[in-house]
Amino acid sequence: MKKLPPIIIKKKVSHGGHHGGAWKVAYADFVTAMMALFIVLWLLNSGQQIKEAVGGYFKDPTGTAKNVGSDMTGAGENFVISKDNMEQLKEQLQKAIREVPNFDKLKNHIDMTVTNEGLRIELSESATGTFFDSGSPKISGDGSELLTALAQDLGKLPNKLALEGHTDSKQYTEGGTYGNWELSTDRANAARRLMMQHGVGENQVTQVRGFADQRLRKKDEPLDPSNRRISLIVQYIEKKEAPPMPPSAAGGAMKPLEGTPKPTGTAATSPATSESHDKQ
Numbered sequence: 001m002k003k004l005p006p007i008i009i010k011k012k013v014s015h016g017g018h019h020g021g022a023w024k025v026a027y028a029d030f031v032t033a034m035m036a037l038f039i040v041l042w043l044l045n046s047g048q049q050i051k052e053a054v055g056g057y058f059k060d061p062t063g064t065a066k067n068v069g070s071d072m073t074g075a076g077e078n079f080v081i082s083k084d085n086m087e088q089l090k091e092q093l094q095k096a097i098r099e100v101p102n103f104d105k106l107k108n109h110i111d112m113t114v115t116n117e118g119l120r121i122e123l124s125e126s127a128t129g130t131f132f133d134s135g136s137p138k139i140s141g142d143g144s145e146l147l148t149a150l151a152q153d154l155g156k157l158p159n160k161l162a163l164e165g166h167t168d169s170k171q172y173t174e175g176g177t178y179g180n181w182e183l184s185t186d187r188a189n190a191a192r193r194l195m196m197q198h199g200v201g202e203n204q205v206t207q208v209r210g211f212a213d214q215r216l217r218k219k220d221e222p223l224d225p226s227n228r229r230i231s232l233i234v235q236y237i238e239k240k241e242a243p244p245m246p247p248s249a250a251g252g253a254m255k256p257l258e259g260t261p262k263p264t265g266t267a268a269t270s271p272a273t274s275e276s277h278d279k280q
Helices: 022-044 048-059 086-097 103-109 141-154 180-197 247-251 271-279
Strands: 110-114 118-124 161-166 205-210 229-235
Touching: 022 048, 086 110, 086 118, 086 141, 103 110, 103 141, 118 141, 141 180, 161 180, 180 205, 180 229
Parallel strands: 161 205
Antiparallel strands: 110 118, 118 229, 161 229
C-alpha cells in the first residue's frame, strides 16, 4: 500500500502584534498613585500655612468663598470677630500655636477663654519662668516664638487688642523702687512691642494694663507661679445695625390721623417755614 506524504502545518508567528490598550490604563493609574504619594509626603514636611492653603483649595476649588488656606470666612480685614464667631478664631489660633517649637512643653501654660470682653489668651509662668526670664520683663525664646505666631494671625484682623500683666503676691526686696506694679506693666509692654514688630498694627493695641497681684488667678494660693502671667484680649467688634427707615421711606407720605381737624383758610405755608418746622 502506498504511503501518503505527511501533512505539514505551518504556524505563522507574529512578532510585536497588537496587545490592546489595557496597559495604558494601568500605567495611568500607577502614575496617578505615585503623584498622590509624592504630594502627601511633601505636605507632611510642609509648614502649617501651606497645609491650610492646600486644604482650602480642595474645600473651595473655584475660590468663590475667598477662604483659601483658612477656616475663617473672608480672612484678613474682611473678617470681623464678633460674639457669633469668636469660637472660630479660638480654634484658628490653637492650630497656629501647635506649630510653635516646644509646644508640648508650653501647652499647659496657654489658656484661651471666650469672655464678655472678647477672646482672652493667658500665658502663665512656671516656677522657673516660661515666657519671661524670672523676675524680669525680658521675653524668653519660647515666649518670643509664641507671641510672634499670635501676632501674625491677629495682625490680619481689624479687632482691637488689649494686653495685661499680672504677678503673684511675692514682693521685691524692701526699699527698692522696682516692684510688682512695674514688672506687670513692663511685661505687658514688652509683649506689645514684640507683637507690633511681627504683624500687629500700630493702632490695633488700645490698652496696656499692669495689675500687679490685684487679680490673682488662684486667690487661695497668692504665691503660685501661675498667678504670674500676661493676658491678651481680642476685643469684640459689635455689629452695626442698619438705622430704622423713616416712615416716609417705608410707607410713603404720612397720612393724617383720623379725627384730626383739617386746616382751614387759604394761607399758604412758605418753604422756609415748612423747612424750619421739619427740623424741630
